[in-house]
Amino acid sequence: MTNLSNLTQEQIDELKNLGNAPVDYSDIPKTTDFSKAKFKYYKIEPIKQTVTMRLDADLVAVLKSFGKGYQSKTNEILRSVVMEHKMPVLDFTD
Template sequence: MNTRHSNRVPPEIQAEIDALAALPENQIDTDDIPEVRDWSSAKRGLFYRPVKQQITLRLDADLVDWFKNHHSQDEGYQTSINRALREYVVQHQT
């Protein structure tokens, strides 16, 4: 992990964040923010990239073959496997 950059939020900024988070929905003024209704052209992961960890993982050959032959044109088979694993984790969180 890169420890050169601190992710700590200064106390005065954290206090402001906490105060805003405590506001009820009806007290938040969003008139200056246009509501986006059509997300069809949105690109996932454009600004946020999760930290990846390289590992060696043994999978059944038929699973690897299936992912290699059935991934979408926009993502590779490893990304498809990662997405499938993430969906599994989300569904099984307690």
């Protein structure tokens, strides 16, 4: 950045007058108006995969204590950890 004390009085006056000059937008690309766009939210059903893993017995007991659907609840818990830590998730929908 230029130190203002190094500028001539003519340069300082020119800078002061810039606020009154029209801005040239010709070098800025045109934008598309998205104000009337309609947005849709899609729920992607992830592909379930059967896995076998070894977990501590106390964790299994806690997960099973959720009752019916404890495996889905386990999936939700794991997904929340992934999202919380912003871990990359692969897309297997193709």
